[in-house]
Amino acid sequence: MLPFTRVAIIGMGLxxxxxxxxxxxxxxxxxxxxxxxxxxxxxxxxxxDIADDVADGAGAAVVDADLVIxxxxxxxxxxxxxxxxxxxxxxAIVSDVGSVKGAVLAVLSAALPGVAVIPxxxxxxxxxxxxxxxxxxxxxxxxxxxxxxEGADAGAVARLSAFWTRLGARxxxxxxxxxxxxxxxxxxxxxxxxxxxVGTASDLEAVTRSEVIKYSAGGFRDFTRIAASDPVMxxxxxxxxxxxxxxxxxxxxxxxxxxxxxxxxxxxxxLEALFTRTRDxxxxxxxxxxxxxxxxxxxxx
Numbered sequence: 001m002l003p004f005t006r007v008a009i010i011g012m013g014l015x016x017x018x019x020x021x022x023x024x025x026x027x028x029x030x031x032x033x034x035x036x037x038x039x040x041x042x043x044x045x046x047x048x049d050i051a052d053d054v055a056d057g058a059g060a061a062v063v064d065a066d067l068v069i070x071x072x073x074x075x076x077x078x079x080x081x082x083x084x085x086x087x088x089x090x091x092a093i094v095s096d097v098g099s100v101k102g103a104v105l106a107v108l109s110a111a112l113p114g115v116a117v118i119p120x121x122x123x124x125x126x127x128x129x130x131x132x133x134x135x136x137x138x139x140x141x142x143x144x145x146x147x148x149x150e151g152a153d154a155g156a157v158a159r160l161s162a163f164w165t166r167l168g169a170r171x172x173x174x175x176x177x178x179x180x181x182x183x184x185x186x187x188x189x190x191x192x193x194x195x196x197x198v199g200t201a202s203d204l205e206a207v208t209r210s211e212v213i214k215y216s217a218g219g220f221r222d223f224t225r226i227a228a229s230d231p232v233m234x235x236x237x238x239x240x241x242x243x244x245x246x247x248x249x250x251x252x253x254x255x256x257x258x259x260x261x262x263x264x265x266x267x268x269x270x271l272e273a274l275f276t277r278t279r280d281x282x283x284x285x286x287x288x289x290x291x292x293x294x295x296x297x298x299x300x301x
Contacts, residue, residue: 016071017134
């Protein structure tokens with residue numbers, strides 16, 4: 001039995017369009033309505049034929065839906081919630097896919113009193129964006145973290161979990177504040193560092209910058225992939241999760257100073273001990289099935 005029969009997806013970027021394709025692939029009988037604020041995106045989604053209906057606005061899209069998923073930047077959640085508030089069907093579940101959960105839960109709960117708000121975060125994505133970037137298998141064997149508020153209906157949480165499981169995801173539930181701290185370590189801080197390193201390279205003298213790009217080695221090249229992610233989305237992530245990010249950034253700064261000191265003093269033992277420990281973490285990620293051990297990350301040569 002399907003957990004939902006009518007699904008509305010608001011926002012048709014990478015995650016939203018992947019969700020649409022995933023629903024089409026794994027739950028073909030579900031009636032799927034989508035919306036996006038950009039008319040050009042709506043036209044492209046209609047041309048791609050990845051939904052049953054493409055609505056002009058979020059309010060029109062959620063009518064009769066029993067599951068509504070907001071796939072918009074964290075900073076846009078309040079405006080979209082206000083737009084759909086008067087159009088939701090009784091008993092509808094409202095969820096999202098944002099990388100920040102505490103701020104989203106607060107905003108949606110305030111804007112949608114009496115509605116079953118159950119935030120979620122599929123820990124999946126690429127550096128690409130837009131409706132053409134999506135693909136149905138994006139969530140397969142990836143974690144989807146569901147962060148129900150205190151007192152949430154267990155049946156509603158179970159239905160949302162079943163939905164993500166059907167898309168191939170591995171589902172975990174946790175407190176929103178704990179989620180934000182975990183993701184500050186595993187996602188937000190790495191993105192911030194990547195943006196900083198690539199920005200530093202772009203600020204070099206013109207001739208040096210051209211050489212950095214031309215002779216870019218694996219490390220810098222991979223940083224540029226991360227730094228190519230949607231700038232609006234990541235702006236909102238850092239502002240929405242500022243406390244956890246600032247706390248971890250302070251710890252990172254201290255560790256970086258310690259590394260600087262080890263290099264200055266020629267302390268090879270400290271450097272080797274750190275590099276050995278971090279290599280073990282990389283191996284653990286591969287063992288967990290969250291990345292490949294293919295040489296050069298599977299790049300063709």
